[in-house]
Amino acid sequence: MTTYVWDYLPEYHQERADILDAVETVFESGRLVLGESVRGFEREFAAYHGVPHCTGVDNGTNAVKLGLQALGVGPGDEVITVSNTAAPTVVAIDGAGATPVFVDVHEDTYLMDTDQVEAAITPRTKALLPVHLYGQCVEMAPLRRLAERHGLVVLEDCAQAHGARHHGRLAGTFGDAAAFSFYPTKVLGAYGDGGAVLTSDAAVDRALRRLRYYGMEEVYYVVDTPGHNSRLDEVHAEILRRKLTRLDAYVAGRRAVARRYAEHLADLTGPGGLVLPTLAPGNDHVHYVYVVRHPRRDDIIAELKRHDIALNISYPWPVHTMTGFAHLGYGKGSLPVTERLAGEIFSLPMYPSLPVDVQDRVIGALRDVLASL
Incomplete structure (x- = not known):
């Protein structure tokens, strides 16, 4: 029998009863889109990180893209990140209309070399996008200092760092917002695609909620600024609620x-x-x-x-x-x-x-x- 880098079946067999109960809970709820499972997961994932706001979205790529857009990043802007990452990080920058600018990484940790970031900043730079790669965090203090000095926003890519800590603080609590993926292979994975964006800024959270739902907010079917259809699925949200406790x-x-x-x-x-x-x-x-x-x-x-x-x-x-x-x-x-x-x-x-x-x-x-x- 071939051994693979990842296999979900052993975990599924251990948790099968709870996973199937989660599915049944959603199907019996009478609400299949943006119901209590999504709202509950958003509350609980935010609480786990000690931040006030979480917006569930359909995948990690759109978590980065919508996170950038909610922070005001768009066409004509530059976003500094790394090339040693999964392509979706950069696809999301491009999808927001911005231009990715790359810096190199440390040879020992494979993480962003923060000493190279300031030289990459130009008048068009709008955001810094550190990728917490393979399960550990980029050094965040120098990035925060650079952001404050140059008036930039920071979006953390936490797709590979659920539960990781940096000087005692959880990944996702250092930036203006943080994007997560719940792809099945992740430390906290759904049984399909899923994502979320954390933020402590209520205005950014409101923008995210508009962006994930066509651009609508309080009145359905009325779009102020065009958005996307990027909602976290109820079934995945309920499964994630159960798995978050583990x-x-x-x-x-x-x-x-x-x-x-x-x-x-x-x-x-x-x-x-x-x-x-x-x-x-x-x-x-x-x-x-x-x-x-x-x-x-x-x-x-x-x-x-x-x-x-x-x-x-x-x-x-x-x-x-x-x-x-x-x-x-x-x-x-x-x-x-x-x-x-x-x-x-x-x-x-x-x-x-x-x-x-x-x-x-x-x-x-x-x-x-x-x-x-």
Whole structure:
């Protein structure tokens, strides 16, 4: 049987009764769109983070896009972010009509190099968009200082950082707003697409609610400013409500898997060897994915495939190198750390219900492959 980086079935089998009860609850409620399940999840997700407002939307990409629009970002504006991210981060910037501007990342943590941000600011810069990648947070204090000095807004991309903390504060509580994805693979995942935007600004929250519902607010069928159809589904919201109560347990499970990997692979590190994840100062990692590095990454993945272990690369193609963003003018070598990482990183299987015997199988196979290189 093939081992994959992620599998929802073990968790589903454990939680099946609660998941099916959530579906039944919605179907018996008499309200299938923007009902009590969405309202309840919005209240509870906001309360978990200690912020006053949460707007549920249909996916994480639109959480970023609508978050930018609600913060006043649009055509003619520039948004500073990273290329070492999932393409939807940048697709959302483009969808808001703005232009993405990339800075490089730290080689050890793979996170935005905040020391490069100020040099990238121009008169057109409107927003900073840090991506809390792989399960830990970007250093936020320097970004907040830059935002205040230059009159910029900050939108956190928290799609991979549910429950992560930075100097004791939860990801999603540092910016003017924060975008989350609830895609099934996420630390807090639905059984389909879903997303949300957190904010402490009531005006931003009102704008988000208009934007997700065609541009309507108090009077249905009356549009003041055209918006979108980007509503969080009631069924997914009810499932997320149930799963939110288990979020801390999911994080603990991921950390346990990460500890076993670190313990059993530590002796394989060193010059030219395997590079294990690095924890940035002040961070509590939730290990959305367990990303390692090796200069012979492609050979390792090919050999592990022969062992029926299918690994993933997050991400093999930096966004600035993609054809769809060639018009931005970033040539080869413009983001050297990002480009180097793309040829070396790969992800080991990671989810809280990953059985110990499967972990051991992955560890053993990886050790064998590295010994044979």
